[in-house]
Amino acid sequence: xxxxxxxxxxxxxxxxxxxxxxxxxxxxxxxxxxxxxxxxxxxxxxxxxxxxxxxxxxxxxxxxxxxxxxxxxxxxxxxxxxxxxxxxxxxxxxxxxxxxxxxxxxxxxxxxxxxxxxxxxxxxxxxxxxxxxxxxxxxxxxxxxxxxxxxxxxxxxxxxxxxxxxxxxxxxxxxxxxxxxxxxxxxxxxxxxxxxxxxxxxxxxxxxxxxxxxxxxxxxxxxxxxxxxxxxxxxxxxxxxxxxxxxxxxxxxxxxxxxxxxxxxxxxxxxxxxxxxxxxxxxxxxxxxxxxxxxxxxxxxxxxxxxxxxxxxxxxxxxxxxxxxxxxxxxxxxxxxxx
Numbered sequence: 610x611x612x613x614x615x616x617x618x619x620x621x622x623x624x625x626x627x628x629x630x631x632x633x634x635x636x637x638x639x640x641x642x643x644x645x646x647x648x649x650x651x652x653x654x655x656x657x658x659x660x661x662x663x664x665x666x667x668x669x670x671x672x673x674x675x676x677x678x679x680x681x682x683x684x685x686x687x688x689x690x691x692x693x694x695x696x697x698x699x700x701x702x703x704x705x706x707x708x709x710x711x712x713x714x715x716x717x718x719x720x721x722x723x724x725x726x727x728x729x730x731x732x733x734x735x736x737x738x739x740x741x742x743x744x745x746x747x748x749x750x751x752x753x754x755x756x757x758x759x760x761x762x763x764x765x766x767x768x769x770x771x772x773x774x775x776x777x778x779x780x781x782x783x784x785x786x787x788x789x790x791x792x793x794x795x796x797x798x799x800x801x802x803x804x805x806x807x808x809x810x811x812x813x814x815x816x817x818x819x820x821x822x823x824x825x826x827x828x829x830x831x832x833x834x835x836x837x838x839x840x841x842x843x844x845x846x847x848x849x850x851x852x853x854x855x856x857x858x859x860x861x862x863x864x865x866x867x868x869x870x871x872x873x874x875x876x877x878x879x880x881x882x883x884x885x886x887x888x889x890x891x892x893x894x895x896x897x898x899x900x901x902x903x904x905x906x907x908x909x910x911x912x913x914x915x916x917x918x919x920x921x922x923x924x925x926x927x928x929x930x931x932x933x934x935x936x937x938x939x940x941x942x943x944x945x946x947x948x
Contacts, residue, residue, distance in 0.1 A: 626658055630665040633764050638737060641764045645739060648756040663756055666763035671889070673705075673762045674876045677783035679773045679809070680793030685819040687726040688859035689793065689868065690770045694727075696865050697768050698735045705737045705766035706730065707757050709773055737766060755786050755896055768872075780809050785892050788885050789814045789875050791868075794836070796820060796829035810836075811843055813852060815871050821856035822863065829856045849878055914943050 629647075632640030644666075648659040678686050687708065694704040706727065731738040739757065758769050773783045784790050792813035810816070816836050821829030836854045845851060853871060857864025879885045909915055922939060925931035 626661045645757045649753045670759040670762035675787045677787030677790045684793045691727040691730040692865035702767040703735045704768045705761035706770045708740045784812045796825045816854045818856045822858035
């Protein structure tokens, strides 16, 4: 029988956090990969070491532009990151991609195929592509993606792309860790606007209609027109930025430089106004409370008193004898020792 995913202890290159930190700051790609493996590890003994590494690297982070990308599966997110990433590298930037892969809720396994979809970018010395399993995290963003992003920044990467599993889950997760949020769509939205919820469109800082090539050019242009009209009914998040709707084709590499120009323009406007700094401050507080919530759930489940009654309470809830709200209150009271 194979071990459970959370029981697997990753093999680390070095057990010395100071050496690992120095290697990451020196741009050692192997050390960068190991540091991310460390923070992603669910092995309990690694957590303190991971926090030590993160605290040491934190002063060197925060200098990149963080770009979140979402869209339906097959819309071309990986292709976009490769085309735009290679263009940014040609301009002298270093690019990191944190691509979150779908995970099986049963086995914990994931496809982790982004390096094959971004072959040219992954083999470029100025790029770092890291696929990470979503592991059931809401929004399709790995729980430790934020930490991986800070490590990449400390290693000297100027542009950080974070790709989500796709529209349909909570996209607030990627919005809460990025400076700019890109929504990618396919041609042919029509009246139904591809079934997207209003909230996803409201979060977007730019909308890109991909696969605008061949016979799809006219349809892509109509889709762009539909979304420009739809945005007219929404209140803009900022008076300094009207959300652009652009067409592109990552197959023919048409629009890659234009997308990069949008990113650069967005960064210049919002860094000058101070909005990026303010947004990141809010995001870090939200991150802290997210960690508090995850930690409390873990602590609650590991409490001996809770473990003693948990099975019976779960049975009562699943069989309809107890309301979930009542069950939650009983578990919390048990945890606090008020049985």
